[in-house]
Amino acid sequence: MVAAELIVTDLAFGLMLGCVFSVVAHGLNMIWGVVKVVNIAHGEFIMLGAYGAYFLNLFAGLTPLETAPVDAAIGLLVGYAFYYAFLHRELRNKETITLQSEMVTLAATFGLSLFVSNLAIILFTGNPVGVNYNPGTLQFGYVRVPLAALYVAILSVLIIMGTWLFLERTFIGSAIRAYAQDVTATELVGANPAKVASLATALGFAVTMAGGALLTVWIPVGINPLMGALYAPISFVIVVLGGPGKMWGSLVGGLTLGVVIDLLQAFTTAQIAYAAAFLILIPVLVFRPEGLLK
Amino acid sequence: MKIEKPGLTLYGLCIVMALLASAALLLGVAVSSILLLLLIYAALAYSINFITGMMGYVDFGHVLFMAIGSYALATLVSYYGANPLLGVGLGALLGLVFALGIGLVILRFRGVYFAIATVVLVLAAYNIVLQFPQLGAGGEIIFNLTFQPLATYFTIWTIVLIEIVLTYYVNRSRIGFGIRAIKNEEDAASSVGVSPRTLKLTGYMLGGLFGGAAGAVYAWSISGVTAGPAFDFTFSLLMLAMIIIGGVGTSIGPLLGAVVVYIPSYFLLTTVAQAQPLMIGLLVIIMALFLPDGIVGLLRRSNQRLRLVLE
Amino acid sequence: MPFLEAHNVSKNFGGVQALKDVSLDLPESAVLGLIGPNGSGKSTLLNVIAGVEKPTSGIVKLDGKRIDNLRTNRIIRYGLAKTHQIPKPFSNMTARENLAVAVLYGRRNIHSPRFALEEADRILSMVRMGSRKDALADSLTVQEKKRLELARAIATGASILLLDEVFAGLSPEELKDSIQLFKKLHEELHCSALVVEHVMRAVLSLSQKVMVLEEGRVIATGSPDEIVHDEKVIQAYLGSKNPAT
Numbered sequence: 001m002v003a004a005e006l007i008v009t010d011l012a013f014g015l016m017l018g019c020v021f022s023v024v025a026h027g028l029n030m031i032w033g034v035v036k037v038v039n040i041a042h043g044e045f046i047m048l049g050a051y052g053a054y055f056l057n058l059f060a061g062l063t064p065l066e067t068a069p070v071d072a073a074i075g076l077l078v079g080y081a082f083y084y085a086f087l088h089r090e091l092r093n094k095e096t097i098t099l100q101s102e103m104v105t106l107a108a109t110f111g112l113s114l115f116v117s118n119l120a121i122i123l124f125t126g127n128p129v130g131v132n133y134n135p136g137t138l139q140f141g142y143v144r145v146p147l148a149a150l151y152v153a154i155l156s157v158l159i160i161m162g163t164w165l166f167l168e169r170t171f172i173g174s175a176i177r178a179y180a181q182d183v184t185a186t187e188l189v190g191a192n193p194a195k196v197a198s199l200a201t202a203l204g205f206a207v208t209m210a211g212g213a214l215l216t217v218w219i220p221v222g223i224n225p226l227m228g229a230l231y232a233p234i235s236f237v238i239v240v241l242g243g244p245g246k247m248w249g250s251l252v253g254g255l256t257l258g259v260v261i262d263l264l265q266a267f268t269t270a271q272i273a274y275a276a277a278f279l280i281l282i283p284v285l286v287f288r289p290e291g292l293l294k
Numbered sequence: 295m296k297i298e299k300p301g302l303t304l305y306g307l308c309i310v311m312a313l314l315a316s317a318a319l320l321l322g323v324a325v326s327s328i329l330l331l332l333l334i335y336a337a338l339a340y341s342i343n344f345i346t347g348m349m350g351y352v353d354f355g356h357v358l359f360m361a362i363g364s365y366a367l368a369t370l371v372s373y374y375g376a377n378p379l380l381g382v383g384l385g386a387l388l389g390l391v392f393a394l395g396i397g398l399v400i401l402r403f404r405g406v407y408f409a410i411a412t413v414v415l416v417l418a419a420y421n422i423v424l425q426f427p428q429l430g431a432g433g434e435i436i437f438n439l440t441f442q443p444l445a446t447y448f449t450i451w452t453i454v455l456i457e458i459v460l461t462y463y464v465n466r467s468r469i470g471f472g473i474r475a476i477k478n479e480e481d482a483a484s485s486v487g488v489s490p491r492t493l494k495l496t497g498y499m500l501g502g503l504f505g506g507a508a509g510a511v512y513a514w515s516i517s518g519v520t521a522g523p524a525f526d527f528t529f530s531l532l533m534l535a536m537i538i539i540g541g542v543g544t545s546i547g548p549l550l551g552a553v554v555v556y557i558p559s560y561f562l563l564t565t566v567a568q569a570q571p572l573m574i575g576l577l578v579i580i581m582a583l584f585l586p587d588g589i590v591g592l593l594r595r596s597n598q599r600l601r602l603v604l605e
Numbered sequence: 606m607p608f609l610e611a612h613n614v615s616k617n618f619g620g621v622q623a624l625k626d627v628s629l630d631l632p633e634s635a636v637l638g639l640i641g642p643n644g645s646g647k648s649t650l651l652n653v654i655a656g657v658e659k660p661t662s663g664i665v666k667l668d669g670k671r672i673d674n675l676r677t678n679r680i681i682r683y684g685l686a687k688t689h690q691i692p693k694p695f696s697n698m699t700a701r702e703n704l705a706v707a708v709l710y711g712r713r714n715i716h717s718p719r720f721a722l723e724e725a726d727r728i729l730s731m732v733r734m735g736s737r738k739d740a741l742a743d744s745l746t747v748q749e750k751k752r753l754e755l756a757r758a759i760a761t762g763a764s765i766l767l768l769d770e771v772f773a774g775l776s777p778e779e780l781k782d783s784i785q786l787f788k789k790l791h792e793e794l795h796c797s798a799l800v801v802e803h804v805m806r807a808v809l810s811l812s813q814k815v816m817v818l819e820e821g822r823v824i825a826t827g828s829p830d831e832i833v834h835d836e837k838v839i840q841a842y843l844g845s846k847n848p849a850t
Contacts (some may be wrong), residue, residue, distance in 0.1 A: 001496050038406040038409075038410070040354075040409075072480065086579075086583070089583065099404075099405055099479075100696070100697075102405050102406060102584050103350060103352065103586075104583065104586060106406060106409060107352070107534070107538050107578060107581075107582035107586075108469050108578070108579050108582035108583050109578070110354070110531065110534065110578065110582075111535070111538075111574075111576070111578030111579035111580075111581075111582060112575065112579055113575070114531055114535070114571050114572075114574060114575030115571075115572060115575030115576055115579065116570040116575075117571075118568040118569075118572040118575060121568045121573060122568050122572070173487065206384045220480075229527060232413075233410075233413050233417055234413060236410040236413065236414070237414060240407070240410065269425065271421035271422070271424045271425060272422075272425065274417070274418075274421050274422065275417070275418040275419075275421035275422050276418075278413065278414040278415075278417045278418045278421075279415075279418045281410070281411065281414045282399060282400070282411060282414070285402075285407055285411060286399065286402065289407075290482075336656040341717075341777055348673075400809070420776070437789035447843065466707045466718060467714055467718065468710075468715075468717075468718060468721075469704045470718075471702065471709055471710075471721070472706065472709070472710060474695065474698060474702075474706075475695050475698070478695035478696055478697055478698060479693045479694070479695055479696070481693060482689065482693035482694070482695065483680075483706070484676070484677045484678040485655070485657070485677050485678075485686070485687060485689070485693075486681065486706055486707040486710055486711060486757055486758075486760075486761050487678050487707070487711045487761055488678060488706065488708035488710045489676075489678045489679075489680065489710075529724060598847075
């Protein structure tokens, strides 16, 4: 009975952790799926989003949930700047991204990751900080759930659903989907490819930074300049699991990872749990390169 | 393999290596410990050059081979009291063997998928090493050896020399043509008879071999290994930065890159520790976006004669 | 005895049957034209023969030896090479280096890069691209890239060439020039070729025999003259217009 309780509790926490993983990876997924570029500095923008939550809490008393939209707005601007600084030259007038351009963007965003994380150490110091946000707990049968984590999980799913609705139901969303399929098709829909690609990138950054804010609920003393080095790889694995460009894929990948990590932790050590979670990637790439979702 | 007559680039590199050797002999321990680290950087840069530089497969996880080499030497020396040279040999061998095993699986992935797989493997390996008490269980393995700076120095010097000569001749040989074809257009390469699987595995194993050897010497030079720093991505990133800045795939680029990355770090470390990676990050961004062939490419374009001479 | 033969080759992609029971034979130094509407399976057939795709069923033999279970890079050793419909040059290598790769790894298995580069120069001047030998492949025009594809296939030392639309997208002048060049090459090299082409004029003037595919099936085989007068072909592919114009 006790074992069953533990497993149910772990499952509940795993699912909630999975939700926040999903939203953290979702921004990467949007950019990867649409403009076919993998932002190696993804983790650094999660980190900046988390610091956004920390500073807005410190100076304005905002909770991480309230910071998320502010972070998203900043993320939009950063995303546009990122597109025009790093991607525009490589992507314009190209129907598909070449291996050459892929190398260039990998290397350039890798440089960006080094730059941002070290700038952050200078600005924020290396000492970890946290946001204190605790709206209480909720009792579900014998499972006690912290409300903060529950809110974050719900908001994460809503964000993913929101981006999905945006892509499915709006004109500009359909232009983005067209771009993802075939760049020249964007023009047939009557949209400017560069505008579509930059918007998709900006949206990706908005979600990434908002995700960073939501993540702070899970890391009460873990906001630090180098946190990107953990959350970027987690995001890579999630997007590959779900399949780049599939909006619900982020959730599938995130939940898979969250549950695997939380359940394995119950039986072995945290290290083995993380090792296993990372290694899932290899068989998936070998046997289901398109991701788990059809 | 038919050996072609060497060109100016190789002579130049050999002169630099000769200078490095005599500097250590003449100027003594203090200088040699500065140059030692430079040579370790260079050895790492040449080792990743076989993979990322020549084949175009971006390897963010190259530090894995370095860690394998470090652990090989540390274990052998601290538990069995073996000669460190034996440890370097074992590091190289294990690097090669792991590269074979890993390469068979992940070289099937292309582009960013390969890059991500390499990241994931390092993280997984790190977490696995933490489980083994024999490997220090996340702590450190330290050993006490009599201070022997020249032995360490000339070991890594020899490794770099081998790497330079090998890089130079591989680039000019039949294999070099095949590898460059793969880097340019893998499908087309196999449509003219190149076997990408074999060649990619060859390149990857060379990278593993020298990465392991350099990692072993690194552990030797700091008399031990600690899990955290051993698997620190910073090393992977520095290696990549060195070849991107120097010029990917060339035989002179990795050494140039090592100098550019290392020398400022030596002076900046005393002021702001973050200034070095900050500058390197900025430099990598600029190089990647505007000078994809690095310093070597820049020199080649600036002068017709250099274009023919620099390799 | 035929040099290249395919028996009852079928290829499925998921539920779609791209090739249904296609058989062909290509005797030594013959040119077989392969035509058909878009999506009729021409390129798939070339890919199956060249080892890029594995057939779902059926057999491909070269000189009596089965090659349908071999990879592309092995098939090259048997003397069969294919060009790409969309040219895939090694962009950052010069034209001569592009060919040198093919000489080194092709049928002859050469080991000296120096010899391979000389050989590359010879073949480049054969296809009248001698003046462009030191140009980066990336900087070549579309026509030059197509010609580089052809030259690279020749450089592998192949005696059977599978040419996927090497004449497409050329101006009438360039087309005339290319057809002449091909005829000359064919005489000099004594190679046989399987030519997939949209440009009817090219196929009809080059081929001794023409095969017509429709929806993955062979609907007619015969001399160019017979094909242009075949009712089924006119119905399926050529419409009512006279193709020779």
